[in-house]
Amino acid sequence: MGKRLALLAVLMMVLTLICTGGSVVAGDEWLDVVYTDPEVVYTGFWRVVENPDALGGSELMGSRSLNSYVEFTFSGTGVRWIGTKSAAMGYASVYLDGELVATQVDGYSPEALNQQVIFELDGLAEGKHVLRIVPEEARGEAASMNFVAVNGFQYIPTLDKAIESARAAFDKPIGGLALGDALGAFYPQEAADRLREAIAEAEELLGSSDRAQVTAAVANLNRLADEMINSAVTVVIPDDSGRGRVGIITGGPKWIEGPLGLGLSFDGVNDLVRINDIFVSETSSIEFWLKMPEAVGSSWQTIIACRGANTDRSPGLWHQGDGNYQTLHLSTLPNWTGFNHIGPEGEGSEFDPEQWYHIALVKDGENYTLYVDAKEVITVWTGTGMTPGEYIEFGQRNIDIDELRVWDRVRTQEEIAADYLQPLTGDEPGLIGYWPFERVRIQ
Structure with a gap:
């Protein structure tokens, strides 16, 4: 009763x-x-x-x-x-x-x-x-x-719930991945500051019996949170080396579990990530984790390439799907040199589409060396004078990628083996770009 x-x-x-x-x-x-x-x-x-x-x-x-x-x-x-x-x-x-x-x-x-x-x-x-x-x-x-x-x-x-919801606006999911804590990088600072001030004012009203004030505070929190979220423009992948070269996302790659946390899965249609203003020199190293797709007919598609006005291969690494092979093809300009049909154990082997592999491409002057899971697979002569590229692009193929690292020096097999199974700090010597895909940023 x-x-x-x-x-x-x-x-x-x-x-x-x-x-x-x-x-x-x-x-x-x-x-x-x-x-x-x-x-x-x-x-x-x-x-x-x-x-x-x-x-x-x-x-x-x-x-x-x-x-x-x-x-x-x-x-x-x-x-x-x-x-x-x-x-x-x-x-x-x-x-x-x-x-x-x-x-x-x-x-x-x-x-x-x-x-x-x-x-x-x-x-x-x-x-x-x-x-x-x-x-x-x-x-x-x-x-x-x-x-x-x-x-x-x-x-x-209730006011406490409205405050909780407003705070959660700072971690709104984008593409399935929760944003990080660097608020000013995701939303215009003025919009973020207004919401912070409103939260502080609302907290002072907790326990208040003034219904009109509480209702106004709830409405203000909801409005300012919506304004801040709607002010977001572009989703990018931060560069954890501190060099500021963000990865610009187009299409809609999906966030997945990778070998070292989160990775990206590309659809092979219009999903791409582009990193501007990065040059791969004659003494350089590129590393990333890769899961290959199922081979499809005679399809050749780029996995990762340093591109520019006159090149799509400085260098360029392809998935070589012709004849249903699960192998890699490397090509460089201007000499059109590299390797063909190379699997994780060299010629005659193929990549398992259900398995992640760590790939390292090391340019040491005239030669390129491919390492898979920190083991040397092949070294080929590519010559010098590689056509300068202007940006790195990856995702043309329906692949999964995690932990992209670019160095302006030759990495030895021992160095690769020492840290390929763990995240970097971002300040390692010679590291000029590091995209672990653990978070995104809005700009």
Whole structure:
């Protein structure tokens, strides 16, 4: 009885209870949550329906069945159920914290309307709440079916939750990888500073009973966090050698687990990373981890190349897929010299597409040496006077790469063996570029 009286007291303070619905009004105090969020769970008869006009681009569509419901857990003072209204929609019951608060909540509309506020509660006591939507068998007389649609939810977070969400804006995922801590490098400094100031001001209001001030602080945090995130422009891969040569990403390479943390997986279509203003000299070393693709017909495609106006091979390393070989081809200009059909054990061997290999290309004057997993595989004469390149590019082939390192000196086999299985510090002698792919930056 006490629980019911407490809930009744809460509902007496409800400012709005909408059962007829209206379009989404994205006030600054409301946060969007799509149905795929971990705080949303569902069971029973539900299916995912693609809908580009829905909140999040798709929605759950369900109807009455045994133990069928959608449940959203939130910490806040208001909540909205967002869904599509149409002629096929029926009734639903709504529960808050285990107690029935509404029945025959109608999703019917003679025409399809996306992102509608189907149900809303406001003025709730601060704290954690659970909203449950249960499809009913009944429907309105005009409805053709008794479906229920859930795009997601909106809620007014408590102040502590709004502060937590604003702090999380500094680590928004890009391409599946959480950004690092160097805030100014990811967002315009002014936008970041405004959000920091708002967080500090909001923290002073924790525990305040001034509802108007708290609501304004929540709205301000949400607005400034959105402004900061939306100000991000370009995703780049930082150079951990301190030389400032970032890797510029195009396409959409995927972040994967590599041998030394995170790596990149390229689709072989339009995924590329380009590093400008880097020159590979006659005494230099290039190292990286590589996983080869399955060979495809007579396809030859670049794995990594130092390119320029007059060259795509200063040097250039190819995946040699002709005849279904799993081998490497090296070529340099102006002499068109290098090697063909070389596997991890030399000629006659092939790379396993399921295995990672460490590749090192070392230019020592007239010769190029290939090391695989710190073992010398082949040394070939390439001559001197290599055509100068202007930038390094990799990812033309559908390959996986991790830990790219470029040196302006000859690395010995012993040096390669000493550190190829571990990350570098970034200040090793002769290191002129280091991209471990552990983080990204927005500029």
